[in-house]
Amino acid sequence: MASPCHFGKCMIPVVLLLCCLLSMSLSASNEENVEAFFKSGHTNNWAVLVCTSRFWFNYRHVANVLSMYHSVKRLGIPDSQIILMVADDMACNPRNPRPAAVFNNAHQHINVYGDDVEVDYRGYEVTVENFIRVLTGRLPPSTPRSKRLMTDDRSNVLVYMTGHGGDGFLKFQDAEEISSIELADAFGQMWQKRRYHEVLFVIDTCQAVSMFQQFYSPNILGVGSSQVGEDSLSHHVDSSIGVYIIDRYTYYALEFLEKLSTTSQKTIADFFKVCPYQQCRSHTGYRTDLFQRDIRNVLVTDFFGSVRNVEISTDRLPLSETNHTNDSGENRKMEGKFIYVDQFPAKPKTDSDESHKGMKFSAKFIIANTIFLAVASLVFWSRR
Amino acid sequence: MAASIVWITLLGILSRVIILGSHFSNVLSDRVELSTPLTSWKRMTEGMFLIKNGISPYLGDNFHEPPLLLYFFTIMDNTTPALIPLVFLFLDLTTAFLLYRVAKYLLRYLLSEQIKEGPSYAKDVDVLLLKRSSLSSIPTLVLSIYLLNPFSILTCSAQSTIIITNVLVTATFLLTLKGQWWSATLSLALASYQSLYPVMLIVPCAMHVANLKMQENKESISYSSPTAVTIMLKIALSFLLWSVILITLSFLMLESWDFLQSTYGFILSVPDLKPNLGLFWYYFMEMFEHFRIFFLWVFQMNAFIYTIPLTIILWKCPSFVFFCQLVLIAIFKSYPSLGDITVYLALLPVWSHTFHYLRNGLVVSVMIVISTVLAPVLWHLWIYAGSANANFFFAFTLIYNTAQVYRHCRAVESL
């Protein structure tokens, strides 16, 4: 049975779609209204926020991704549509002098690891494989809905990544890395499977731009914190915690996002101006050639916010009465007695214990062995 | 000559007994240069313990010796455990004296060949010819090199079971030279039964016996003649027969086939990457897991493939092919140790007459000495002090193997 949250999540697009269909069938003149209604072409927003590095000294990456999570959530994308991947649990790290909290600012205004954070993939679940599976939707059937990216061809997806990277790769955990080509192929596959409408890819690592240079599928905007050959730097230290607490690019991007509201008319062009060299100490880079629209007309909230345009239909909609009762599970009877499977080879019986002490070979073996030894010695000595 | 043999033997025994008797023996048996997972005495004791307690030693990942050897040592351990070090000593001495006989037979054979082909040699090759005088001096040299070689002394003192392979391989060589192919194939089957790689020796063994047969029949040497083909087939079949008998016996003993996976599977698929003197561990440690199967094939093919070119090039002197195979096994086997090179090192003087132009003896021996001195030092720095790393140790195992390959190439070239 779907939970209320899921119910809502499914129903919104359904209702919208039905409204859309209805209005279309009613009068063709309404088409313009409809287009205006969905002027960016998308009907839902999703976000995939990934922090790929672990260890205490990478505190800032966790802070980055959690702050981004908060901004996105504030602008309206619900938890159910955010896939949050955090590779390490900084809040509970024993080195953390502020247990159970993660801050993104030296003055410790906001605990970005407060009560309402839903981490979908955490710790060692954050792997290249899982990340690509989430993007492409090739997850095992048992995967809970909260861990799935259930986008369609009307979804705008924000992908934010942070970690340690190099030219053409981003390190995951300490053992593996995703290459820019793998990432490009993942997006290519998403496009083929009609899993997105538009994508904004934001990445804050060293040589960040290299990560989206290989992209080839349409409708992707890429923005990175540094050019190839440049390092992305951290912003500042919280000396009471003793670590670098946030990265420069994310810090200024957050500053920009903080001033936005859901109705803000700021465009992506404005967003791309965030963090100039004197602030970032690295040249941010972006890529627009795959994107169809002019970025000066694309609202930031197309990606960071959520579609909230809901119109109430006065018509009654026939929703089919589905039978949700499924008793088979409850009616299943326990049959027979359950016993534990033997974990170890059964112990030899006590009475035969003595016989097992000291080796025992079968008579067959002993006889055969003797014959062999005899033959062998015969062969060895016969010619002497 | 006899006196010097006695002295050398006594010295060899003395040095082995001193080390075997001291606590140093335990330290040695832990050294990776001497004991590999296949030949380690510690693992043998583990296997004996397991089988005494009614647990198959092949179910775990600790024991990789063949069952009959285990059987032998278990019997020994049950009856006269004190004699076990003496068994090793005895086997090592046997190897030495077999080598002595091998050298004798071989030289006699080579000399007779030389006399036969004498007229066909060029004028200025005198320096390359075997002298009659070396017939007596070289076997003694062979004996003393084996007995006094620090590598063989240490291997024997570490109670590495490679000693058993060595004695069997040497016996095969001797029996092949004598033309006793039933017993030769038996000891070869036993050797391969223990460490698999000696299988390759069947080729030179068959060739040599065929050679002898054809000489007996005064035929010209051709491996496609009916005599040669029949005798080679016979040898192959007898080898097969012996091997089947051994495997069947092992099966009868354990009543399961587990041991195949645990011994030959272990040798071929190289699951144990504990560092040793070989080339496998480092590569397999470093490479991505999905290349493993491919490189396993490449590496193992490498160990076996040289049999073909060697036999083609050196078809005239199968005894030298035999020697070359020994070197190749020592270099390319999956778990090599210092004990592998002792046999062929000892046999090196037999071909010394052809090494006249072999000038890099110093370079090669210095390379081997450097690597054997520095490998333990770097092992210490890597494992105990924690300051060096695997690359340091591997660098010197690489030098060790390069030196061997280099010397071997020169030896083949000079023949």
Place this chain on the structure above:
Amino acid sequence: MGLMTSPKAQKVISSFVLKSYRPLGILLYLGAFVAILIVSSNQFSANTYISENALLPGLVDRQYKSAHDVAGYSEHLDTLKDLEGGIPSAWLEEKFQEIGLDTYSQNFSVSHPFQEADGKLTGINVFAILRAPRIAGTEAVVFSVPYRQGQTEIDLGSTSHGIALMFSLAKLFIQQTYWSKDIIFLIVDKENIGAQAWLEAYHEVSSDYIHRSPLHGRSGAIMAAVNLEMPDKRVDHLDIRIEGLNGQLPNLDLFNMVVKLCHKEGVQPTFHGEGSLSYHQLQEFFGIKYTSKTMLSNMLRQASGKPYGIHGLFLRYGVPAITLHGQPSGSTYGDQTYSVGCVMEGIFRSINNLLERFHQSFFFYVLPETRKYVSIGLYMIPVGMLLVIPTLQGLALWFLSEPKNSKPDKDGTSSQSNDKFRQHHYAIPTFIGVHVCGVLLYLSPEFFVSSFSSYFGLSSGEALVTGLAAVFTGITLLQVFNKSDQQEVEDNQEKKWMLLKCYALVWQAISLLALSMINFSLAFLVAIFTIPVFAVCRPYNNFIFSVLNKLMLLLVSPPLLLCLLIAAHDIIFKGHSISLNTIANVGSVAMGSIPSAVIDQYLFNDWTFAVVTLVLFPSWQMFWISSSVKGLDN
């Protein structure tokens, strides 16, 4: 490959080697001198940097607020010292317990064959464990302070202030929640012996000579150890000591971290008494004047193989460790206790950040200055240059000792085949023989003490030195009086020493290479003294040359080499002039250092004695024998 195989190329190589090994040898020797100076200079040594990202030294606010309680502890401890005979373990334990730590103590005693009959050394280590509050205690950091009393206190400097500071810091540390590793506060009695006893107990290693009670409290694997020796509240500078047992060094990151924190807290860090150099000092002749001296001091200390502070024993167990030795200032005002406390707090917070063992930075280095390092890649160049000399000469002698290609007789007589081989049958037994001598020398000390001291009434140290000297002279003289009876062909005789020397040279090069991997400084210093002598030594028929040759060889024989090194140390660092007094002093120091090396070998597994007897002595002896071959005609 091709170069080495074709006979023509070989001829070229051999003629090149034969022609050039002498001038090239001289050039390389001078080159090695220049190279070691150059690598120590400002121009070539690199600046140190923190390689381990996790350390983050000095990023965090200091929480150590004041050191007001230190003086009280320190004074109390000093009064207790006057009252009691040994370590006031009860009081120390009580203080730790007051702070709230798990407190334990450990008794130990030492008995070894070289002990004087009267003194059985006993002691008590006191230690306390702060358990990390939010993590399983699988890792630990050690904060150790040696306890000193009486003569050792006068010789090595007091440490009561350090113990007091340890209490003060422990009070701070226990209030904090952020520890990811247990902290072990360790007060070590009887210097190295106590440290060894504690380490053996901690790692459950047994020793034949140190008897100790088991530890009742343990923690996890030790990730690092910091040893503090603080004499007084007025500290002029903190001397950072790194050299450990057998010349082992801690990871360079640990050193760099301490230097960085010292600079941050305003305490001057020094290395072998030399502080961080100013820009001008570094520019003057590339700073060689200062850096070379510091580096030489570093190398001499490393070459001795003796731990420079109790941290040196931790290194043996794979624990990176360091000693901070406070040098008291002459002034009567000022109090650096607080700053040193902050340095210690910073060190522990940095180590606390570690995720794995120190492994990022170098383990093989020498330091010319606190902020400069010379890594293995650079310092192996001069060693390599030195080792090329014997290798080249060995190769030349190999070519020279090659038998001439005499025309073979038609019938192939036996003499000829003997001729074909080199004189290995002389060289190999000699080679084995000298090593057997070395082994005997190595095993002899126990024998001498048991026999000599009882017969002649000598103390064990004296007996040891006398015995070793006797064996040494015995073995040495054996060769001088050894007359070769056989009348051999002169050519053969000539070949004989050449081949033996070839063996000796190559073996020397190999053994020094191996030694340089373990203890670079020892290998380098031995090489720089012995190589020129070994290069020129050879048998002479001329009496004067022969004697000169022998004298030179004796000068670089292991015992005299030891004296040479001590003299060099005294003259360079203590400013002694060369006088009779100095020589006597050097002699007595050398006499004292031999028994201590032997005892250290038993107690701490010090390798110096083994290296000298099993490697350096046989190597030297081979040269000695090769230059004693008689019956030459020059």
